[in-house]
Amino acid sequence: MSEHAIEVILNGEPVQAIVEGRRTLVDFIRLDAGKTGTHIGCEHGVCGACTVMLDGEAVRACLMLAVQADGRQVRTLEGVADADGTFSRVQQAMREEHGLQCGFCTPGVVMTLTAMTEANPQVSEEELTDAICGHLCRCTGYQGILRVVKRLTGAAT
Amino acid sequence: MTKPAPFDYLAAHTLDEALEALADGYGDAVVLAGGQTLVPLLALRLSLPSVLVDINPIAELQGVSRIDGATRLGAVTRQAQVLRDPLVARHVPGLAMATRFVGHHQTRNRGTLGGSLALAEPAAEYPATALALGARMQARSRAGERTIEADDYFLGPYSTALQPDEILTAVDFPDWPAGARTVVNEVARRPGDFALVGLVCALSVDAGKIARAGVSWFGMGPTPMRSRRAEAALTGQAVEGLDLAGIAELAVADTEPLDDIHASGRYRATVARRIFPRIARQALGQGPGQEAAA
Numbered sequence A: 001m002s003e004h005a006i007e008v009i010l011n012g013e014p015v016q017a018i019v020e021g022r023r024t025l026v027d028f029i030r031l032d033a034g035k036t037g038t039h040i041g042c043e044h045g046v047c048g049a050c051t052v053m054l055d056g057e058a059v060r061a062c063l064m065l066a067v068q069a070d071g072r073q074v075r076t077l078e079g080v081a082d083a084d085g086t087f088s089r090v091q092q093a094m095r096e097e098h099g100l101q102c103g104f105c106t107p108g109v110v111m112t113l114t115a116m117t118e119a120n121p122q123v124s125e126e127e128l129t130d131a132i133c134g135h136l137c138r139c140t141g142y143q144g145i146l147r148v149v150k151r152l153t154g155a156a157t
Numbered sequence B: 001m002t003k004p005a006p007f008d009y010l011a012a013h014t015l016d017e018a019l020e021a022l023a024d025g026y027g028d029a030v031v032l033a034g035g036q037t038l039v040p041l042l043a044l045r046l047s048l049p050s051v052l053v054d055i056n057p058i059a060e061l062q063g064v065s066r067i068d069g070a071t072r073l074g075a076v077t078r079q080a081q082v083l084r085d086p087l088v089a090r091h092v093p094g095l096a097m098a099t100r101f102v103g104h105h106q107t108r109n110r111g112t113l114g115g116s117l118a119l120a121e122p123a124a125e126y127p128a129t130a131l132a133l134g135a136r137m138q139a140r141s142r143a144g145e146r147t148i149e150a151d152d153y154f155l156g157p158y159s160t161a162l163q164p165d166e167i168l169t170a171v172d173f174p175d176w177p178a179g180a181r182t183v184v185n186e187v188a189r190r191p192g193d194f195a196l197v198g199l200v201c202a203l204s205v206d207a208g209k210i211a212r213a214g215v216s217w218f219g220m221g222p223t224p225m226r227s228r229r230a231e232a233a234l235t236g237q238a239v240e241g242l243d244l245a246g247i248a249e250l251a252v253a254d255t256e257p258l259d260d261i262h263a264s265g266r267y268r269a270t271v272a273r274r275i276f277p278r279i280a281r282q283a284l285g286q287g288p289g290q291e292a293a294a
Ligand code: FES
Pocket: A039, A040, A041, A042, A043, A044, A045, A046, A047, A048, A049, A050, A051, A060, A061, A062, A063
C-alpha cells in the first residue's frame, strides 16, 4: 500500500497531507483538509453531492483519488462566496429562487453552476439544465433549481 | 460508506513506465484512466488490484489528430473534449452525438473514450459506436504495438481482446464517404442512465442508393451487437421505398437481449423494433441527423 505526500491548492490555499493511494479526493477534502462543505452521498458517482471544481471544471470528488489532485487547483463551496461572506451570483440566485431545502445536494449543485457560468458567461439554459441531470435532489423537485438556471442565463422567471 | 481496499498507486508519466508496471503486476495491476467506472468498482471492492497504474499524466495518450484517412483519438481523451473537438465534429460527428448520452457533464469532464472502450460495458454508447463505424483499437504492450478491429475486439460483457499487459493507446475512426450520416439514439429511464436499448446507425447514400451501412445496438446483448444482416439488407437498396420495418426485424434478429432488473429481453426487442425505422430515417437525412464532411 503506497503513501504519497501531496499538496493540493484548495480554494487558493496550499494544503499538504500524506495520503494512502486509495484516499479519495472527497475524503481528503473533508477529513484531511477539514472542509466539510463538500458532501458525500452515494460515494460511487451517482448523486453529485460531492461535486467540486478541479482546475475550473466540475468533477465528482468521490471518483478521483486525492493523489491525482496533487499540485492542482481544487475549489469547493467554501471558496465560492467573497472573503467577507457576500454571496456569489449563483448562491444569491439559489437563495432567492428557493433552489434548496435541506441543503444536502446544494454544495454540488452550486459547484456545477459556478464552474459552468464562470467558464462561459454565455452558457445556455439548455446546457445548465442538462448538467443539473448530474445531481440528485430529494427535496426541491428541481423546480427551484431550474428557476436558478433561468436566472443565471438571463431567461425571465 | 464504502472505501477502496489498499493498493499501490503509481502515476505513470510515460507509456513505457506504465507498460512496465502492468507487466510486473501481470493480471493484478489495473490501469486507471478517467476513473468514472473504476473508482466506484474500487470503492465497492468489486475491483481489488494490487497496483493501480494511473495513465492520466501521459501526454501522448491525449488529444485528437488526423492520420491516414482516419481521425485518431488518444485513449485518455476526455469525453468532454470529444464533445467539443472540431476534428471530431467534422470527421466523426456520430462520436460526438454518442457522447451526449455518456454519463453526465461532471463525469464527462474526467471520463475518457478509451476507458469506456476498455471497460466494454454492453449497454454503453461508445462500444457500439466504435463497432458501427469500424473503429480500430491501437494497443501497446512491451512486446510491441498491434491494431485490433472493432469486430474482433468486444468478446463479452466487460471483456475485450486486450491482454492484461496491454494498454489501449488510441482509437482510429476511418473516414466514411462524404455526406455519410450517423445517428445515435437510445431509450433510457433518465438522461445519463445506461440505455435500455440504443442504436447507432451510419448510412452513406450515393445516387439515391445506400452505398454503405453500419448498424450496431447497445443494451441488446452481452456485447455491443452489430447487425450484419441489417447492413446487408440496407446496402445497395434505393432510399426510395425502403422497407425499414422489415429490416428492423433483421436487425433485432441479430441481437440477444437479456432480462434484467431494468427491462425484460422481450421489452427491449419491442422497443428496438420501434426505434430502428425512426433512427434509420434520420440517418438518411429524413429528420434531424448528423452530416459528416469528407
Ligand atoms: S458522493 Fe460523489 S457522486 Fe455521490
